[in-house]
Amino acid sequence: MENLNHSNIEGYRSGSVTAVAHSNIALVKYWGKRAVQNNLPAVGSISLTLDALYSKTNLELKDRLDQDIFVLNEKEVEGKQLRRISDFLDLAAGTKDRPKAHIESENNFPTGAGLASSASGFAALALAVNDRFGLNLDRISLSALARQGSGSAARSLYGGFCEMKLGTKEDGSEDVAIQLHDQSHWDVRLLVAVTSTQKKELGSTEGMNRTAQTAPFYDEWIASQPTDLEEMKKALSARDFEKVGELTEHSCFKMHGLALAARPPILYWNAATTETIHRVWKLRQNGIQAYLTIDAGPQVKILCLPESVETIKEAVLGVKGVEHIIEAKPGTAAHIVDPEKEIIL
């Protein structure tokens, strides 16, 4: 894993800290790694941070423990999942010789079901360890740290609209996220049509690696990404909803088409996913500005403007298999909270 600059370490802190980070949805997708070492993405990406979906993580360092304790949604986690957390803490501390941590984390939405729980989870964890390890990392360095937990986590450090940069260096120092616009830039809405709360069968890392190794159009995917990113940045600055929507759908279907061309093929959708796609397109034919995107799971995320929310909800809730809809607005940056107080979305 990449070496972070630890020259600012002030020392470990006692007591606990609580951090909140919101999930994010990629409008221009990340799919594929240019190096597994340091978890370096093969393409840049652009996202929207979502207020309604978040992880809340409490961390306390404890000298007496001989291994980290990680409790996720009130259940203690062991094995591979715990190792992923412990490796992340070793990396953040710059050593394995560190106090162990007791971490309690909760997501206010289904975990591991294509709703970017690893994005909000690792962003909150990065913020919490930064505080308790006394790292004094700035946002950009925090995004590089979070990226090593999960690629999309780098983007959850920021509120509003954000870009994950594609670097060229092996050490990953350029593969960082920056904010494009804060949450007040544009009052768009993202409706998440939940079609299943089951954990996905194929994780995003395995899905990406299989795609990179076997999909025949993978090089074209990489080559066409810079144009999508540039066009999206322009459209977001201009608040051009139609263009943002069109680019969002294009990037989504390009990614899923590519994954389908892997061997064996990768398909994250279920019947309700497909039905919802058609419903959104039908709405558009009827003059409602609604555009969709889908991640490594069966949920359909619909980008729209506030005035269309109710019409879209009604139409999509009528699709067989759509369990419920979560409505999100642009969310705030990851932040430290007082655990007793209400969360600021």
Ligand code: PMV
């Ligand atoms: O950060 P990961 O490894 O969970 O990968 C995220 C992949 C997508 O959600 C499908 C796309 C993206 O850019 O968030």
